[in-house]
Amino acid sequence: MSSRNSKLAPEVNRALFVKNLSYNVSPEELFDLFGKFGPIRQVRQGIANNTKGTAFVVYEDVTDAKQACDKLNGFNFQNRYLVVLYHQPDKMVKSKEDLEARRESLAQLKRQHGRSPSSPRTPVRDRRAILAQGKTPTKAHSGGSARARVVRFADSLRTTVEPCA
Known part of the structure; x- marks a missing residue:
């Protein structure tokens, strides 16, 4: 890592996670928007139901990613305010594990208190x-x-x- 990048916070990296995108945004539009801050290595757009409206943007240089994150977080793009964060894979894995643990705990409580996970509420x-x-x-x-x-x-x-x- 160069001395220029050593002054950045540890969570800063080349990959950005973008959410609150319009479902109709094209990868070309994302390249145009994020390309203003430096060369982009890759744009990956979510297409599954649970990932629509999100994308990952990977820059060649970490300083370009930092500048894009600082400038585009909260930016109004196609009548939506973007949320731009640094990609943190450790947090994503932990979040997924926490979600599974919470779901299992909820199912156990429902069994304990006599309501199956799939039973409907009171009509x-x-x-x-x-x-x-x-x-x-x-x-x-x-x-x-x-x-x-x-x-x-x-x-x-x-x-x-x-x-x-």
């Missing part, structure tokens, strides 16, 4: 029956106003709830 007609019996569902008060509030539970059913003191 609307059951909620209406509960309300018809005179039981009122409890909701946390969001604060702010001291007036009575109308809370809508179903299309044809309204009830007035007094705010907490």
